[in-house]
Amino acid sequence: MEKFSHLYRFSQRDMKKKNITIHDIAKKLDITASTVSRALNNNPRISASTRELVKKTAMDLNYQPNTMASNLRRGKGNTIGLIVPRINRFFFADTISGIESVTTPAGFNLIICQSNESFAKEVENINTLIENRVDGIIISVSGETRTSGHLKKVLQNNIPLLQYDRVIDELDISKVVNDNFEGAYQATTHLIEQGYRKIAHLAGPLQINIYNERYEGFKKALGDHKIPFRNDLVFKGVLTYQFGRDLGQKIFELEERPDAVFSAGDFAALGLMEYLKDSGLRIPNDMAIAGFANEQFTEYTDPGLTTCDQFAYEMGSMAAKLLLDEIGVEEKNRLTKTITIKPKLIIRNSSLRK
Amino acid sequence: MEKFSHLYRFSQRDMKKKNITIHDIAKKLDITASTVSRALNNNPRISASTRELVKKTAMDLNYQPNTMASNLRRGKGNTIGLIVPRINRFFFADTISGIESVTTPAGFNLIICQSNESFAKEVENINTLIENRVDGIIISVSGETRTSGHLKKVLQNNIPLLQYDRVIDELDISKVVNDNFEGAYQATTHLIEQGYRKIAHLAGPLQINIYNERYEGFKKALGDHKIPFRNDLVFKGVLTYQFGRDLGQKIFELEERPDAVFSAGDFAALGLMEYLKDSGLRIPNDMAIAGFANEQFTEYTDPGLTTCDQFAYEMGSMAAKLLLDEIGVEEKNRLTKTITIKPKLIIRNSSLRK
DNA sequence: TTGTAGGCGTTATCAA
DNA sequence: TTGATAACGCCTACAA
Numbered sequence: 079m080e081k082f083s084h085l086y087r088f089s090q091r092d093m094k095k096k097n098i099t100i101h102d103i104a105k106k107l108d109i110t111a112s113t114v115s116r117a118l119n120n121n122p123r124i125s126a127s128t129r130e131l132v133k134k135t136a137m138d139l140n141y142q143p144n145t146m147a148s149n150l151r152r153g154k155g156n157t158i159g160l161i162v163p164r165i166n167r168f169f170f171a172d173t174i175s176g177i178e179s180v181t182t183p184a185g186f187n188l189i190i191c192q193s194n195e196s197f198a199k200e201v202e203n204i205n206t207l208i209e210n211r212v213d214g215i216i217i218s219v220s221g222e223t224r225t226s227g228h229l230k231k232v233l234q235n236n237i238p239l240l241q242y243d244r245v246i247d248e249l250d251i252s253k254v255v256n257d258n259f260e261g262a263y264q265a266t267t268h269l270i271e272q273g274y275r276k277i278a279h280l281a282g283p284l285q286i287n288i289y290n291e292r293y294e295g296f297k298k299a300l301g302d303h304k305i306p307f308r309n310d311l312v313f314k315g316v317l318t319y320q321f322g323r324d325l326g327q328k329i330f331e332l333e334e335r336p337d338a339v340f341s342a343g344d345f346a347a348l349g350l351m352e353y354l355k356d357s358g359l360r361i362p363n364d365m366a367i368a369g370f371a372n373e374q375f376t377e378y379t380d381p382g383l384t385t386c387d388q389f390a391y392e393m394g395s396m397a398a399k400l401l402l403d404e405i406g407v408e409e410k411n412r413l414t415k416t417i418t419i420k421p422k423l424i425i426r427n428s429s430l431r432k
Numbered sequence: 433m434e435k436f437s438h439l440y441r442f443s444q445r446d447m448k449k450k451n452i453t454i455h456d457i458a459k460k461l462d463i464t465a466s467t468v469s470r471a472l473n474n475n476p477r478i479s480a481s482t483r484e485l486v487k488k489t490a491m492d493l494n495y496q497p498n499t500m501a502s503n504l505r506r507g508k509g510n511t512i513g514l515i516v517p518r519i520n521r522f523f524f525a526d527t528i529s530g531i532e533s534v535t536t537p538a539g540f541n542l543i544i545c546q547s548n549e550s551f552a553k554e555v556e557n558i559n560t561l562i563e564n565r566v567d568g569i570i571i572s573v574s575g576e577t578r579t580s581g582h583l584k585k586v587l588q589n590n591i592p593l594l595q596y597d598r599v600i601d602e603l604d605i606s607k608v609v610n611d612n613f614e615g616a617y618q619a620t621t622h623l624i625e626q627g628y629r630k631i632a633h634l635a636g637p638l639q640i641n642i643y644n645e646r647y648e649g650f651k652k653a654l655g656d657h658k659i660p661f662r663n664d665l666v667f668k669g670v671l672t673y674q675f676g677r678d679l680g681q682k683i684f685e686l687e688e689r690p691d692a693v694f695s696a697g698d699f700a701a702l703g704l705m706e707y708l709k710d711s712g713l714r715i716p717n718d719m720a721i722a723g724f725a726n727e728q729f730t731e732y733t734d735p736g737l738t739t740c741d742q743f744a745y746e747m748g749s750m751a752a753k754l755l756l757d758e759i760g761v762e763e764k765n766r767l768t769k770t771i772t773i774k775p776k777l778i779i780r781n782s783s784l785r786k
Numbered sequence: 787t788t789g790t791a792g793g794c795g796t797t798a799t800c801a802a
Numbered sequence: 803t804t805g806a807t808a809a810c811g812c813c814t815a816c817a818a
Contacts (some may be wrong), residue, residue, distance in 0.1 A: 099795055110805050115797060125803060142589060145564045146509055147795030150500045150810050157543075165532060166745070168728070171525035178519060178546055182557075187543045187564065189511075192532055203536075210499045210541065235496060348732060374522070374727075378702060380734030391520070453811055464789050469813060479787060501811030504794050 098141045107135055118143065149211075157187045158401065159207035161217040163195045163244070168374050169390045170218070173242070176394025177216060184402055186213065197222035204228045207237075214238040214401045219246055221286055221316075238404040238412070242397040244288055252404065254397040254417045258288045261386040261421035262295030265368045266340050268384070268423060270303045272431045274338035274366050278311040280325060280350070282342045292342040292370060311336055315346075322349025330357050337365060338429070344369035344376050344385055351379065351428065366429040382426030389419055452495045461489055472497065503565075511541045512755065513561035515571040517549045517598075522728055523744045524572070527596070530748025531570060538756055540567065551576035558582045561591075568592040568755045573600055575640055592758040592766070596751040598642055606758065608751040608771045612642045615740040615775035616649030619722045620694050622738070622777060624657045626785045628692035628720050632665040634679060634704070636696045646696040646724060665690055669700075676703025684711050691719060692783070698723035698730050698739055705737065705782065720783040736780030743773050 100114040107114075109128070116124045117132035135141075149155040158181050162170045174190065181188045189212065193200035200220045207215055208231065215232055217239070226246045232239045233251070241253040269277055279296050282289030293312070300307050313328075315321045322341065326349065329335065341347035347369030351361055359365055361381055369376060372387035396417055404412050454468040461468075463482070470478045471486035489495075503509040512535050516524045528544065535542045543566065547554035554574045561569055562585065569586055571593070580600045586593045587605070595607040623631055633650045636643030647666070654661050667682075669675045676699065683689060684707065695701035701723030705715055713719055715735055723730060726741035750771055758766050 097795090101795080111795085112797075112806080113804055115795095116804085119797085123803065128803085140588070143563050144504075144795050146500060146504045147810090148797075150498075150504045150794090150812090151796045151798085153810070155500055164529065166522070166525040166529040168520070168522065168525070171520040171522070174544075175518065175520040175546065178544065182545060182560075187560070188545075189541045190528075190532065190544050191536060191542075192529065206536075206541070209497050234494070352732075375729035375732045378706075378729045379732050451811090454813095455811080465811090466790080466813075467788060469811095470788085473813085477787065482787085498811050501794095502813075504796090504810090505812045505814085507794070 097144065098139045099144070100141075103132060103135050103139060103141060106139070107131060153211075154213055155187075155211055156185055157189055157210065157212045158398070159189045159191070159203075159210070159212040159215040161191045161193055161200060161203045161207075161215070163193050163218060163220050165190065165192050169243075169371055169388065172390035173218075173394035173397070176391040176396075177398040178394075179391075180395050180398035180402065186402070193220040195221040197224075201228045204232060208232060208235050212237060214240070214405050216240050216242060216397050216401055218243045221283065224285065236409060238401060240397055240401045240404070242393055244286060247287065250414055252400055252413075252415045252417075254393055254400060254419070256288070256388045256393065257418045257420045258291035259295040259298070261370065261388075261423070262292035262340070262342070263299045264295075264421075264423045265370065265384070265386055266296045266299035267303070268425065269338045269340060269366055269368060269429060270299065270305065272338075272362075272366060272429060275305060276311070276334075276336045277305070277338045277340060278313065278329065278336040280317060280322065280339065280341035280343070280346045281312055281314045282317045284314065289342050296340055317341065317343030317346035319345045319349040322346035322351075323353045324349075326350045326353025326357070330354060330359070335365070338362075338367070339365065340368045340370075342370050344371045344373040344383060347383055347385070347428075348375070348379060351383065362427065362429050362431060366431070368429050372424055376424075376426070379428075381428045384426045384429035385424050386421040387424050388421050393419055451498065452493045453498070454495075457486060457489050457493060457495060460493070461485060507565075508567055509541075509565055510539055511543055511564065511566045512752070513543045513545070513557075513564070513566040513569040515545045515547055515554060515557045515561075515569070517547050517572060517574050519544065519546050523597075523725060523742065526744035527572075527748035527751070530745040530750075531752040532748075533745075534749050534752035534756065540756070547574040549575040551578075555582045558586060562586060562589050566591060568594070568759050570594050570596060570751050570755055572597045575637065578639065590763060592755060594751055594755045594758070596747060598640060601641065604768055606754055606767075606769045606771075608747055608754060608773070610642070610742045610747065611772045611774045612645035613649040613652070615724060615742075615777070616646035616694070616696070617653045618775075618777045619724065619738070619740055620650045620653035621657070622779060623692045623694060623720055623722060623783060624653065624659065626692075626716075626720060626783060629659060630665070630688075630690045630692070631659070632667065632683065632690040632693045634671060634676065634693065634695035634697070634700045635666055635668045636671045638668065643696050650694055671695065671697030671700035673699045673703040676700035676705075677707045678703075680704045680707025680711070684708060684713070689719070692716075692721070693719065694722045694724075696724050698725045698727040698737065701737055701739070701782075702729070702733060705733065716781065716783050716785060720785070722783050726778055730778075730780070733782075735782045738780045738783035739778050740775040741778050742775050747773055 100111045104111045104114045117129040191203040245253050281293045284290045351367050369383050369385040372385045376383035376385045454465045458465045458468045468486050471483040545557035593605050599607050635647045638644045705721050722738040724740045726739045730737035730739045
């Protein structure tokens with residue numbers, strides 16, 4: 079019997095565990111909740127003495143403000159929603175880091191969702207964020223996303239929306255993007271300047287803007303240097319390591335091999351390079367290779383892989399700053415801005431003729 | 433004048449833009465808000481017909497449930513807080529991905545904070561999450577964290593807390609960890625079995641549990657194979673690429689060089705390997721190298737780097753599942769569980785004697 | 787099956 | 803400078 083009563087006491091205590099509210103503080107100090115609220119929020123219309131007293135009491139009672147209540151009352155939650163295709167891609171992880179470095183100090187929470195490159199999941203994510211009444215949304219769209227109805231819904235709900243990296247162009251909203259065209263142009267030009275003339279291109283899905291832009295930059299660079307564009311040297315697919323390896327075989331067996339390859343992604347470039355190395359070709363002497371994204375590993379491959387750095391962390395922090403700016407401004411006064419970040423060509427030995 | 437009045441209309445409309453509530457739906461259908469609430473929440477105590485009607489009307493009116501209100505009323509926000517040292521480390525990015533893959537389908541939002549390896553920032557993060565009344569917190573502590581007062585505060589607030597990877601041991605709470613001891617033991621044993629006898633160790637800060645465990649595993653493996661432990665072959669520091677390079681020089685110039693090195697981190701292992709290669713040593717013939725973490729690049733270095741995979745994604749998803757389990761259980765009935773995941777030794781050419 | 791009523795904890799407005 | 807009051811939108815006993 080003894081031990082049961084003891085259990086009972088415990089469960090009683092658990093049930094009763096109530097959070098301290100501003101009313102508790104008010105009661106203790108014999109003032110009203112409004113005063114407590116004002117004191118805690120550093121409202122100027124309050125005497126310094128009560129402010130201090132309230133704060134001290136709050137500490138003593140181990141008071142924790144209830145953000146949910148405050149959110150409801152003020153009609154906003156100081157939260158930014160973020161949707162990315164995948165968190166564990168280095169580029170996106172880096173952008174997230176940059177975003178967080180801005181949002182948290184500014185007093186915003188960051189809710190992160192990943193679409194896993196699925197349009198349906200992205201729509202779900204959007205709905206969740208709208209229901210949570212986030213103060214703004216930053217998105218880099220999934221590989222499947224072609225339409226923007228779900229994004230328009232965000233705007234209809236009067237939530238500032240900002241796109242970055244992968245964007246849908248039909249929307250009149252701010253964005254932070256990489257100058258993919260310029261990056262591809264530079265990389266291709268670099269290959270040409272190194273003396274390569276028969277240059278192939280591994281292209282990502284051209285419906286995704288970034289890959290299309292890189293493709294166009296590639297073509298432009300050829301044209302500007304009077305090198306005929308050859309469609310048979312463009313290979314399209316999802317730019318994975320395996321895709322690169324498979325293409326390596328195809329390219330290796332070509333009657334008339336290209337002397338250089340510009341891949342719109344580093345993983346495919348790597349797969350390609352490894353296959354060719356395994357097949358006995360020397361990089362870059364027999365074939366030069368350049369990638370895109372400056373993935374972490376590109377520095378450590380043998381030879382080092384020439385690629386384009388996208389300043390991911392900076393893209394993230396700029397996107398966050400831009401969004402916070404928009405949140406602070408009346409909708410009708412918002413300007414549509416596009417920040418384009420110029421990528422930097424990182425030249426390594428995979429393309430450098432000795 | 434014409435255009436001003438038109439502007440005025442717009443601003444009027446903006447001011448008035450009110451969100452649809454369950455009361456609006458109720459009014460339109462001439463029923464009460466409670467009924468609407470029940471219909472929307474699939475409460476069984478309601479007729480199928482009204483349920484459908486309500487849902488249809490909600491759609492028509494473009495109703496968005498107000499999660500903040502619902503949260504306040506129910507006293508919980510369906511939110512999980514996550515604190516990691518850095519989002520843009522591949523290991524953590526991967527764990528986050530795993531966590532998200534569990535929390536979102538379960539209907540929880542994920543608020544992510546990074547401590548940037550700073551204890552002060554970690555304390556701030558904790559406070560924010562407590563104020564937000566998150567339903568649970570998952571944390572991997574910063575490199576500076578030695579005390580657990582801030583974590584105890586979480587428990588005092590009756591918020592389930594779970595540690596993973598880097599943990600503070602003085603707390604009686606569940607955790608998901610890597611078997612660092614075992615991983616290090618395996619890696620070292622592998623080197624010994626390959627015939628190496630004079631094995632050095634690059635150790636991380638030993639105050640951080642994971643590095644200490646790896647250090648102990650290393651020592652144990654030596655002992656079990658009757659190889660004397662030599663303190664002068666243990667090098668401590670923060671395991672960056674540069675640290676590895678610098679140590680490469682030091683080790684290269686040693687009168688009596690080790691014939692193998694086990695590094696508690698991949699980046700330092702890489703720096704070391706590059707320095708030694710540049711100095712003309714052949715890996716693994718002149719010196720074998722093994723790392724820890726299975727960073728993405730380890731597969732692509734030349735030679736490939738032997739390392740330990742930690743199943744980061746799985747660690748994340750297990751941590752999330754475990755936490756959600758605890759959230760569903762009364763505090764007094766919660767069990768303290770430790771899930772230890774055995775790492776997998778990935779043997780590559782950096783340690784494989786031909 | 788539906789309605790009534792009250793409150794979650796906070797803050798804004800008005801009044802004193 | 804402080805107090806009284808109401809409302810943010812939703813959910814849930816309890817009543818009908």
